[in-house]
Amino acid sequence: MDTIVLKGRPIVGGVVEGEALVSQDPLVWSHGVYPPTGKINDVRVKLNGTSVKDKILVYPYGKGSTSTSTWMLETFRYGNGPKAILNKETEGLIAIGSILADVLYKITAPIVDRFDQDPLLVIETGDWVKVDGNKGIVEVTKKKQG
């Protein structure tokens, strides 16, 4: 099957694979994701009500307060975090959420950003995605059409 390879900047290491969940809207973790369910809880986001649990979560960039990192960390503590995060541009707030999940709960959730192609155009919800956060390489297998 055809795969598409994207190359980006490795932010947090680790190798995982899973199903993509793509949000074209920026995501706000503080008050915008409910840690006990992992569901997006933000009326401004089209994916409102969808769970990020175990997904390869793709979104442009984060918005919101400096407590983003601890809201993410709490979602990981509940076991409801995404398997990986792919952004156009990641900020430290997002990186720290994943780094602390590793330090405290031994959860590996790689993060990659700044890709050579726009991940929001290449990846669609339901695609199978392999993420190598050590090298910044992402392999996308498109879901079967129809």
Added chain:
Amino acid sequence: MAVKLNKEEEAMLRGDHGEAPKIAMEVLMRLATAFGAEEFVPVSSVQAMAHYGSLHDAGLEWLEKLAALGGQCCVPTTQDPASVPLDKWESLGFDGAYAAKQKRLAQAIKELGEVLTWSCTPFNVGSIPRFGDNVAWAESSAVSYANSVIGARTNRTPAGLAICAAIAGRIPKERLYLDENRTATVKVNIDAGTLSTLDYNTIGIMLGKFAGTRIPALTGIPNTASSDQLKYLGASAASSGSVALYHILGVTPEAFDRDPFKGNKPAEEVTWTRQDLAAAEQALTTKNPGEIEHVVVGCPHYSIWELKTLAKLVAGKKLKKNKEFWVYTPFETESLAQRMGVLDVLKEAGIQILASNCLVISPYPRSHKTLMTDSGKFASYLPSEHHIELVYGSIENCVKAVTE
């Protein structure tokens, strides 16, 4: 590119100073590597977070772990307000189980050696950086004040990372710690005549929406703007956008006698008139307010001068029946108000002081439907967070709405 480390940083990473500095330094190292920092900068102060409303159980476990490992802040470290008023949560009807979590956080940061100011305005309670100082502050309004008004340097330090900077005494040198990243890129001209304190809130809200994450420089703001007014401008801009640094020509230190654009042309320039401000002010009141039942002010925390001004406004007045009036301020400022007789006047009028707390990061233990505030940041956050209607107006109008 590898991060350059000095001997002390290498020693911390090896664990020579103990387990907590080792873990803190490892987290900082991972961040430095990810974002391509070439080295670390020492910080002269840290403003961290220890409020349960944002830290949750995970943040509590993180701070308790570092405390149990003997972690100690090596620079003066304050923290944001708590998620309940620490001295009167019970009488005000906050949930006991929730307050117990907040108390565990308080215990952890006490063990870590933090300075327990519990305020979003550390600059009003003794933590004042110098011009050019590197600090690691977390609260977005305090970050804006430190960068813009004082000319100190800090990024929006993530919750959970600030404590690492406090224990290790340093932070990766990237973004706003570097000269070249502090240049203004967009210009805002204020052409609205004399500005009230509410105007500074409104301009801040407009500024955040316009600038987003870009660095704006403003003209048309007088150098007589007070510390409180600039506090509101920055807090509002950080709540409607992600503005961590703004410049005001002829006012703020990095634009006082030098060009904040460093010779470059602004990427975008706008002018806001009195009409623009009036429209933005109106839009901050929600669509269907009912009768105002509760006034909440002190976001960011009220200064002593604001408490004194409020006392003048309410002297001889009383809250109307079934109305409430809450003021958020630091413990130190409440104590100062007590000494000055200001607190007695406020209490006499029926005003409640909630020291060490903030409604943005705490539960709302009331069932009132319509609140009023003089704060742009409260106006940004409270309607969605507590599902209430909100009226936005000056402190004079707040007082008029609920007193007789």
